[in-house]
Amino acid sequence: MKIFAVKVKPNSKQQSIEEQPDGSLAVHLKSPPVDGKANQExxxxxxxxxxVPxxxxxxxxxxxxxNKLVEVAIEPATHTNSQK
Structure with a gap:
């Protein structure tokens, strides 16, 4: 599990996720902050x-x-077979 600090910017023209230097995320959403629509997006x-689902x-x-704290249940990599 990872926890991220997320700053949401609703009513944006485009969706995007920007990783900040401090490890937090700035997320631009198209949805307005009404009836949980922005949270669903x-x-x-x-x-x-x-x-992940x-x-x-x-x-x-x-x-x-x-400003939100979001928890993501990230599965650990099950295979260590990287060919690079």
Missing amino acids: LIGLLAKKFK KSAIAIKSGLSSR
Whole structure:
């Protein structure tokens, strides 16, 4: 499991995730912060980025804030067979 500090910027023109120098994430979302739409979009976007199901993403704090703590259940790599 990893916990990320996330700063959400709703109502953006494009979706994007930027990793900050301090390890936090700045996430631009198209959805407005109404009825949990931005939170749902955030979970979907992070699930794609980390290649995990949406159920592996949990907003631990900041549900109604732009600054959130998000927990991602990242599976440890099961294979160590990297060919580079």
